Amino acid sequence: MPEARGGTKSSHWRRCLVVITAVLLLVVIAVLVIVAVRQNRPTPPNLKFGIVLDAGSSHTGLFIYQWLAEKMNDTGVVRQRDSCSVKGPGISSYWADVEQAGLSLRDCLNEAKRSIPVEQHRETPVFLGATAGMRLLRSQNSSQAEKLLQAVEAFIHSYPFDFQGAQIVTGADEGAFGWITINYLMGNFLQDMAGPHETVGALDLGGASTQITFVPDGEIESLDNSMHFRLYGKNYEMYTHSYLCYGKDQALKMFLQKLGVSANGTVFNPCFNEGYEKSINVSNFFTSPCTPMPPWTTHQTLRVIGTGNSHQCRDHVRQIFNQSSCAWNQCSFNGVYQPHVWGKYGAISAFYFVMKFFNMDKEKVSLDEVKVAVDKFCSTPWDQAKNEYKIKEKYLSENCFSGHYVLILLVDGYNFTSSTWNNIQFMKKIGGSDAGWTLGYMLNRTNMIPAELPRPKPMSKASYLSVMIIFSLLSFCWSSVCLYSGGRFADRDRRIWRRDLI
Ligand SMILES: Nc1ccn([C@@H]2O[C@H](COP(=O)(O)OP(=O)(O)OP(=O)(O)O)[C@@H](O)[C@H]2O)c(=O)n1
Numbered sequence: 001m002p003e004a005r006g007g008t009k010s011s012h013w014r015r016c017l018v019v020i021t022a023v024l025l026l027v028v029i030a031v032l033v034i035v036a037v038r039q040n041r042p043t044p045p046n047l048k049f050g051i052v053l054d055a056g057s058s059h060t061g062l063f064i065y066q067w068l069a070e071k072m073n074d075t076g077v078v079r080q081r082d083s084c085s086v087k088g089p090g091i092s093s094y095w096a097d098v099e100q101a102g103l104s105l106r107d108c109l110n111e112a113k114r115s116i117p118v119e120q121h122r123e124t125p126v127f128l129g130a131t132a133g134m135r136l137l138r139s140q141n142s143s144q145a146e147k148l149l150q151a152v153e154a155f156i157h158s159y160p161f162d163f164q165g166a167q168i169v170t171g172a173d174e175g176a177f178g179w180i181t182i183n184y185l186m187g188n189f190l191q192d193m194a195g196p197h198e199t200v201g202a203l204d205l206g207g208a209s210t211q212i213t214f215v216p217d218g219e220i221e222s223l224d225n226s227m228h229f230r231l232y233g234k235n236y237e238m239y240t241h242s243y244l245c246y247g248k249d250q251a252l253k254m255f256l257q258k259l260g261v262s263a264n265g266t267v268f269n270p271c272f273n274e275g276y277e278k279s280i281n282v283s284n285f286f287t288s289p290c291t292p293m294p295p296w297t298t299h300q301t302l303r304v305i306g307t308g309n310s311h312q313c314r315d316h317v318r319q320i321f322n323q324s325s326c327a328w329n330q331c332s333f334n335g336v337y338q339p340h341v342w343g344k345y346g347a348i349s350a351f352y353f354v355m356k357f358f359n360m361d362k363e364k365v366s367l368d369e370v371k372v373a374v375d376k377f378c379s380t381p382w383d384q385a386k387n388e389y390k391i392k393e394k395y396l397s398e399n400c401f402s403g404h405y406v407l408i409l410l411v412d413g414y415n416f417t418s419s420t421w422n423n424i425q426f427m428k429k430i431g432g433s434d435a436g437w438t439l440g441y442m443l444n445r446t447n448m449i450p451a452e453l454p455r456p457k458p459m460s461k462a463s464y465l466s467v468m469i470i471f472s473l474l475s476f477c478w479s480s481v482c483l484y485s486g487g488r489f490a491d492r493d494r495r496i497w498r499r500d501l502i
């Protein structure tokens with residue numbers, strides 16, 4: 001009997017051991033799961049911000065970008081959070097009163113302060129890039145340009161951001177960063193890794209310069225027009241050229257300069273609608289290096305009268321493009337080397353504004369349809385045009401010229417044809433971000449476009465958690481089975497051993 005009591009005791013003890021071990025294991029698993037869940041709980045998004053001021057010739061725009069800190073080197077993560085259009089003209093117009101250049105940015109910088117959380121202000125980089133207006137001012141008077149930039153810098157320094165300075169961007173950089181922005185926003189750098197080599201060219205028409213940038217399908221003959229980039233593990237040899245003075249506003253001045261003037265100071269302008277009239281103060285108008293004072297300016301004031309003649313307009317606009325000589329295998333105009341255009345293009349800024357005005361910014365609109373639309377507008381009397389279109393009078397009055405200018409620049413200048421015309425997409429935004437050079441510029445200045453592909457992360461949080469739970473459950477089941485069957489075998493062995501003794 002005592003033996004029997006002893007046997008019950010030991011089997012009871014073993015059962016207790018199994019239960020205790022099982023409870024302990026469960027506790028360990030629970031702790032593991034809690035730790036894993038806590039460690040892998042998504043942390044509040046660590047947003048970073050960056051600001052770029054695009055100090056263009058005709059106006060300044062402020063762009064605020066945001067991205068997740070832990071993803072900064074991945075492609076396609078930076079997005080435009082906000083933008084602000086500075087009131088008034090471009091900064092170069094303030095050359096005679098440089099303090100005003102900085103002050104003009106106040107409203108937009110204040111808006112940036114409101115848009116970005118206060119605790120992030122100190123670590124938010126701000127860049128100011130000035131384009132063709134400042135390039136022209138520098139070529140005329142470099143110390144004036146320097147003074148103006150210093151005044152602008154001093155003003156931005158009074159803000160709590162991490163200001164990285166004001167620079168005049170070169171034409172080549174302006175073109176290249178526009179190309180990077182478009183391809184980054186379209187996700188073309190990612191797509192490139194898997195599929196065929198496919199990037200989109202960039203066409204940017206500003207007020208004082210215009211840029212063409214693309215990866216040609218052959219060698220680039222001219223080193224001056226060649227740029228090399230290694231982005232996300234891939235090499236890009238791109239062709240780029242910036243034509244100073246061929247932005248829309250400067251081109252209009254060059255065009256006006258070539259029109260004859262009558263003895264009484266009247267200029268008949270076939271690119272303005274019939275009935276449109278405007279007075280020009282000659283010394284204020286022909287101030288840039290693109291348009292030195294014309295020889296015929298015995299008059300202080302000129303009377304410009306629109307005649308709305310598309311045919312003559314075209315002929316006169318063509319005169320500002322020199323097609324007479326080319327020292328390369330192929331040129332665009334003014335003897336500038338350009339490989340033949342191929343593939344798709346994104347046309348931004350004034351290319352878009354002008355095509356949008358003519359309602360020709362949609363896909364599949366043919367070159368002929370655009371020509372018809374431009375001719376139709378040019379032959380519209382000014383009073384009728386004013387009634388039909390409710391846009392700023394300055395833009396409206398220039399749109400006959402602008403339509404012809406865009407067509408001639410793209411077709412006669414860059415050599416697009418009726419069949420390659422549809423490869424051009426006129427665009428303003430890509431997925432909520434403005435298509436312009438600013439995003440590419442910031443990505444470059446903050447080293448956010450790595451030369452090599454970012455290494456893939458070893459395991460996602462969700463997979464890590466699942467693996468943890470599955471392994472814990474498996475080891476729990478396995479240990480319980482072992483303990484349970486270990487106890488049963490021990491009981492049976494002891495019974496056999498006792499029987500043998502008897
Ligand atoms: N809705 C608008 C806005 C602008 N414009 C015109 O489009 C041209 C280009 O504008 P933008 O791209 O802002 O030129 P900037 O950046 O100021 O000039 P640049 O790049 O040459 O420095 C300018 O002639 C401007 O007057 C227009 O026709 N319609």
Ligand SMILES: [Ca+2]
Nearest residue numbers: 056131206349
């Ligand atoms: Ca511009």
